[in-house]
Amino acid sequence: MHRRSEHMKPKRKYHHGNLKQALVDATLKLVEDKGPNGFTMAEAAKLAGVSTAAPYRHFRSREEILGEAALQGFEIFADLMEFAYNDGKPSPLAAFEATGHAYLAFAQKYPGHYIAMFESGLSFNMNSELAHAALRAKSVLHRAAEELVSRIPPGKKPPSSMVSDHIWAMSHGVVELYSRGEPGNRSIYSAENLLETGIGIYLRGLGLLEPDK
Amino acid sequence: MHRRSEHMKPKRKYHHGNLKQALVDATLKLVEDKGPNGFTMAEAAKLAGVSTAAPYRHFRSREEILGEAALQGFEIFADLMEFAYNDGKPSPLAAFEATGHAYLAFAQKYPGHYIAMFESGLSFNMNSELAHAALRAKSVLHRAAEELVSRIPPGKKPPSSMVSDHIWAMSHGVVELYSRGEPGNRSIYSAENLLETGIGIYLRGLGLLEPDK
DNA sequence: TGTACATCAGTGAACGCGCGTTCACTGATGTAC
DNA sequence: TGTACATCAGTGAACGCGCGTTCACTGATGTAC
Numbered sequence: 001m002h003r004r005s006e007h008m009k010p011k012r013k014y015h016h017g018n019l020k021q022a023l024v025d026a027t028l029k030l031v032e033d034k035g036p037n038g039f040t041m042a043e044a045a046k047l048a049g050v051s052t053a054a055p056y057r058h059f060r061s062r063e064e065i066l067g068e069a070a071l072q073g074f075e076i077f078a079d080l081m082e083f084a085y086n087d088g089k090p091s092p093l094a095a096f097e098a099t100g101h102a103y104l105a106f107a108q109k110y111p112g113h114y115i116a117m118f119e120s121g122l123s124f125n126m127n128s129e130l131a132h133a134a135l136r137a138k139s140v141l142h143r144a145a146e147e148l149v150s151r152i153p154p155g156k157k158p159p160s161s162m163v164s165d166h167i168w169a170m171s172h173g174v175v176e177l178y179s180r181g182e183p184g185n186r187s188i189y190s191a192e193n194l195l196e197t198g199i200g201i202y203l204r205g206l207g208l209l210e211p212d213k
Numbered sequence: 214m215h216r217r218s219e220h221m222k223p224k225r226k227y228h229h230g231n232l233k234q235a236l237v238d239a240t241l242k243l244v245e246d247k248g249p250n251g252f253t254m255a256e257a258a259k260l261a262g263v264s265t266a267a268p269y270r271h272f273r274s275r276e277e278i279l280g281e282a283a284l285q286g287f288e289i290f291a292d293l294m295e296f297a298y299n300d301g302k303p304s305p306l307a308a309f310e311a312t313g314h315a316y317l318a319f320a321q322k323y324p325g326h327y328i329a330m331f332e333s334g335l336s337f338n339m340n341s342e343l344a345h346a347a348l349r350a351k352s353v354l355h356r357a358a359e360e361l362v363s364r365i366p367p368g369k370k371p372p373s374s375m376v377s378d379h380i381w382a383m384s385h386g387v388v389e390l391y392s393r394g395e396p397g398n399r400s401i402y403s404a405e406n407l408l409e410t411g412i413g414i415y416l417r418g419l420g421l422l423e424p425d426k
Numbered sequence: 427t428g429t430a431c432a433t434c435a436g437t438g439a440a441c442g443c444g445c446g447t448t449c450a451c452t453g454a455t456g457t458a459c
Numbered sequence: 460t461g462t463a464c465a466t467c468a469g470t471g472a473a474c475g476c477g478c479g480t481t482c483a484c485t486g487a488t489g490t491a492c
Contacts, residue, residue, distance in 0.1 A: 015435055015487060035334050037250050041479060051437050053481080058435090062479065121248050125397045134398075158410060165391070165400045166383070166411040173386030178378070184338045185347075187378045197371060198379040202411075205418030228454060228468055254446060264470050266448080271468090275446065 020058040022048040027069045028112030036120040039066070066116055067126055073113025074133035077106050081140040092147040093208060096167075099144050100199050103171040104191055107179055114180075118172075141168060152207060163206070170198050233271040235261040240282045241325030249333040252279070279329055280339055286326030287346035290319050294353040305360040306421060309380075312357050313412050316384040317404055320392055327393075331385075354381060365420060376419070383411050 016022065026047035030039040041062050045052045059065045084102035088095045107114045116122065117134075124134045145164035149157050179191035187194060203209045229235065239260035243252040254275050258265045272278045297315035301308045320327045329335065337347045358377035362370050392404035400407060416422045 013487080019435080037334075040477080042477075050435095052479085053438075054436060056480070121250075123395055123397070125395070131397075158414070161400075162402055162407065162410060165402060165407055166414065169386030169390055169407065169411065170379070170383045171386070172390055173382030173384070176389065177382055177385055182336055182338070184336070184344075187374075189375055189378060194375065194378055194382065197375060198382065198415075201371070201379070201418035202415050203418065205414035205416065205422075209418075226454080232468080253444080255444075263468095265446085266471075267469060269447070 016048070016050060016054075019048060019050060019054065023055050023058060023065060024069050024072065027065050028116065031066075031069070031115045031120065032112035036115050041065070063122070063126070066120055066122055067130060069113065069116040070120070070122055071130050071133055073110060073117045074130065074137055076110060076113060077117070078133060078137035078140065080106050081137050085140050085144050088144070088147050092144070092151065093203070096144045096148050096203075097196070097199060099141050100167060100171055100195055101192070103168075104175060104179060104195055107175040108191075111180070114175075119180075138164075138168070148208065149206075156207070158206075166202065167199065170202070171195060174198065229261070229263060229267075232261060232263060232267060236268050236271060236278060237282050237285065240278050241329065244279075244282070244328045244333065245325035249328050254278070276335070276339070279333055279335055280343060282326065282329040283333070283335055284343050284346055286323060286330045287343065287350055289323060289326060290330070291346060291350035291353065293319050294350050298353050298357050301357070301360050305357070305364065306416070309357045309361050309416075310409075310412060312354050313380060313384055313408055314405070316381075317388060317392060317408055320388045321404075324393070327388075332393075351377075351381070361421065362419075369420070371419075379415065380412065383415070384408060387411065 023044055026044040027039055029047065030043055041055055042052050044065065045055050048054075055065065059068070080102045081099055084098040085095050086098070125131050142161060142164045145167065146160040149160040149163055174191050174195045177185070178187045178189070178194055189197075200209065236257055239257040240252055242260065243256055254268055255265050257278065258268050261267075268278065272281070293315045294312055297311040298308050299311070338344050355374060355377045358380065359373040362373040362376055387404050387408045390398065391400045391402075391407055402410075413422060
């Protein structure tokens with residue numbers, strides 16, 4: 001019955017082995033549980049099971065830990081967006097809608113990353129890695145919008161960059177107001193439903209969906 | 214040449230006279246200048262020119278000051294929305310679009326209030342006054358959406374509450390991403406332009422604007 | 427395979443600071459008579 | 460109009476706390492020979 005772990009709890013070796021990532025994971029958890037400012041160096045260290053001084057072997061400052069968390073978030077986010085877009089298959093329209101869903105899915109599945117990226121007041125341009133990862137995510141949506149807009153008969157087509165900004169704004173707004181944020185403020189519709197119908201109506205406005213149904 | 218103020222600076226009387234509002238104003242300024250967490254009781258007191266203990270004659274806690282700032286913001290916001298809506302005149306469509314603009318205009322003209330309301334992590338339901346003021350603002354948009362949707366031929370009309378949630382989300386997203394936030398992350402289009410075109414395309418999708426132009 | 431040593435990744439204690447809040451106080455004001 | 464007194468809105472000093480960060484240190488690891 002007795003497991004070793006009961007008496008000899010998995011007492012970490014002097015060298016942690018993977019402290020850097022453990023600290024990032026702790027940061028993500030804290031930020032998710034207690035909001036963008038609930039994260040402190042001391043608590044992250046404690047969560048990772050090391051002394052308060054240990055984090056400084058891997059990060060220069062509090063901001064740098066948050067930055068690393070955000071960076072990892074943008075990498076995941078960009079990957080998700082690319083996967084969802086799937087090179088425009090099966091159709092530009094379906095691929096475009098998939099990227100919208102990916103935005104929402106990311107915010108729901110990786111709330112800690114999402115907070116670090118969008119709610120912690122961190123500058124996307126704090127370092128070039130971060131800026132690059134953010135751009136990569138954005139450019140997927142941009143590409144999707146370009147492909148989509150190219151199907152619109154000329155004369156009444158808006159610039160693709162504008163379309164992608166619209167969709168980014170709607171997605172972000174839906175996430176902030178109806179997915180994150182407290183239940184009290186939410187909509188009677190689910191975030192998924194709102195985003196899907198919202199994008200649907202918008203695409204109809206572009207003439208890309210039947211005016212019917 | 215000499216003004217009294219140089220030697221006898223406007224040395225406040227022992228009783229401030231309007232300290233409560235002065236503290237709220239200080240809070241708004243701090244929050245605007247240094248972000249939602251840049252605000253501290255000590256600095257607000259200093260800005261208002263009183264000791265650090267003085268604020269506690271008017272507010273029970275830090276949270277209560279922020280709450281008052283947010284409350285005043287929601288009152289202004291609701292007033293602006295109502296003014297913009299103008300009882301649906303001159304037309305439901307124009308009135309509806311005006312409320313969208315009002316959202317953006319509010320965020321730009323009252324950034325401190327906006328931050329206290331939407332970015333400080335404060336619960337709308339922290340007290341009933343706040344909840345009521347927030348509801349009042351929301352209900353203007355809701356009414357506008359209702360009026361609008363009633364013009365859509367039945368069969369293909371979405372619920373008005375959904376339409377108002379869509380517009381709220383798009384407005385909020387545009388503000389967060391392209392009006393607030395650092396210049397580096399912004400769009401090449403102005404927030405006004407994005408919101409106007411975005412709502413325009415959306416309304417066309419509802420069949421409320423000519424598919425042309 | 428064994429040893430010496432440089433390097434690395436931790437520790438534990440301490441720092442200075444600014445925060446939110448409390449306390450006993452005091453000066454100013456308003457009011458009853 | 461003058462006085463006594465209750466009430467109000469400030470003060471100044473102090474509190475305990477947790478924070479980010481630094482420091483001299485030490486145990487573990489990897490490597491050259």
